[in-house]
Amino acid sequence: MRLGIGTYTYAWNIGVAGNPPPNPMSRLELLQQAARLGAQTVQFCENLPLDSLPESELRVVESVARDLGLHLEVGTRGTDADTIKRCAVLAQRFGSGFIRLVIDKGHDEPSADEAVRRLAPIAADLGNTRMAIENHDRFPVATLVKMVEAIGGGVCLDTANSLGSLEGTEHVVRTLAPYTLCLHIKDVRAKRVSSMMGFTITGTAAGDGQLDIPWIMEEVRSRGQAESLILELWPPQETPGVPPVELERAMAERGMQYLRELPALVAPSS
Numbered sequence: 001m002r003l004g005i006g007t008y009t010y011a012w013n014i015g016v017a018g019n020p021p022p023n024p025m026s027r028l029e030l031l032q033q034a035a036r037l038g039a040q041t042v043q044f045c046e047n048l049p050l051d052s053l054p055e056s057e058l059r060v061v062e063s064v065a066r067d068l069g070l071h072l073e074v075g076t077r078g079t080d081a082d083t084i085k086r087c088a089v090l091a092q093r094f095g096s097g098f099i100r101l102v103i104d105k106g107h108d109e110p111s112a113d114e115a116v117r118r119l120a121p122i123a124a125d126l127g128n129t130r131m132a133i134e135n136h137d138r139f140p141v142a143t144l145v146k147m148v149e150a151i152g153g154g155v156c157l158d159t160a161n162s163l164g165s166l167e168g169t170e171h172v173v174r175t176l177a178p179y180t181l182c183l184h185i186k187d188v189r190a191k192r193v194s195s196m197m198g199f200t201i202t203g204t205a206a207g208d209g210q211l212d213i214p215w216i217m218e219e220v221r222s223r224g225q226a227e228s229l230i231l232e233l234w235p236p237q238e239t240p241g242v243p244p245v246e247l248e249r250a251m252a253e254r255g256m257q258y259l260r261e262l263p264a265l266v267a268p269s270s
Contacts, residue, residue, distance in 0.1 A: 001183065001221055002071055002228040003259055005034050006043030008184075009231050009252050012243040014048050019243040027061050035068040037256040043100060043182070043230050045075035051086040062094075072096065073182070073228060075156075078105030079118040088129040097227055098132040098181040100156045112143050116150045123151050132156040132181040137164020141175045154181035157220065159211055160188045160234065163201055169211060177220045185259065186232040187211050203234025206255030214262055231255050 007014055010033070013025040025033075027048060034042045042065065044050045050058060051074065065072050072094040074087045087099045103115050110118065123131055131153035135144055141162060148155055157180040162172045187209030190199050206213060220226050233255065235248040 001217075001226050002041040003256075004039045004041030004043060004071070004073070004228055004230050005030075005037060005252065005256070006073075006075070006184075006230045006232065007045045007048040009233055010248060011047060011233070012235060012237075012248045013245045016243060019237070019241060021243045021245050028064055031061070031064050031068055031070060033252070034070055037252065038260050039070065039256065041071040041073055041228050041230075043073040043075055043228070045100065046077040046102075049076065050074060050090055051076065051083065071228075073098075073100070073230075075100030075102075077102040078108065079103060079110065079115065079122075081118075081122045084119075084122050084131070085125065088126045091129045092127070097128065098130045098154060098156075100134060100182055101131045101153075102134050102136060104136065104138065109138065112139060112147050116147050119151045119153075123153055130154050130181060134158055134184070135162050135172065135176060137161055140165055141167060141172050145175060145179065148179050154225065155179040156182040156184060158184040158186060158232070159213075159216060160186040160201075160203075163188070169216070173216050173219050177223050178225075180220050180223065180226045183217070183220050183226050183229045184232045185211075185213060185216070185229060185255075186234060187213065187255070188234065202236050203251075205233075205251040205258070206231055207258035208254070213259075217262065229259070231259060 010025050013021055015024050073096045074090045076083055076087045091099050134156040135158055155176045157176045185206055187204045187206045188201050189204050189209045190201050192199055233251050235244045235251055237244050
């Protein structure tokens with residue numbers, strides 16, 4: 001697996017709706033950050049997309065990535081055939097075997113059957129590029145597996161998203177590992193609220209939360225399909241309207257250091 005970062009490693013720095021950062025991170029700055037952190041790959045998703053760039057700007061991104069020794073990956077959101085196919089063309093251009101896909105977009109939340117109906121014919125037209133459908137909290141992982149098998153794709157396994165459907169991490173990882181094309185490491189910590197009636201789930205730097213990250217990585221790596229491991233973050237926003245950009249940068253630094261130091265689990269890709 002290639003070790004990398006993505007546009008959701010720096011979501012606050014890039015820009016979250018209603019919380020604009022003072023100096024939004026650009027695509028080229030993200031590449032520079034990746035190189036500085038010792039990443040091997042960078043995943044560009046819909047919050048800082050590549051498929052909408054003019055060819056001249058795309059060539060600049062490619063050139064900078066090549067000079068920095070970085071591999072590029074593509075992700076998008078929604079079931080629009082043209083968008084997915086554009087991303088697949090880019091994935092082939094970059095030498096990536098998948099595109100990361102989140103099914104829901106805005107108010108469009110298709111049922112599992114409807115998602116399969118839309119995506120199966122698109123998948124058939126993508127050649128060797130597969131959709132890596134990310135687990136979100138709306139579909140239990142057992143349902144996601146049935147969808148992936150019907151579509152003919154794979155999974156982008158996020159270590160925290162399925163908490164929204166009350167599914168434990170071990171169950172999620174064991175179920176999805178055989179289908180995983182990309183692993184998103186997102187560490188979290190659960191804590192009771194002061195009233196003792198409820199919990200909060202807070203994002204942490206990788207290695208500072210409650211996930212057994214070495215076990216997760218080995219479980220996925222042993223299946224032999226995953227191309228990459230991408231660090232993602234949920235930095236808590238302490239002041240409403242103020243994006244925690246410095247905290248996010250610090251968490252990325254700490255998390256990548258932790259992942260780089262895990263012995264023999266993330267091997268450089270040939």
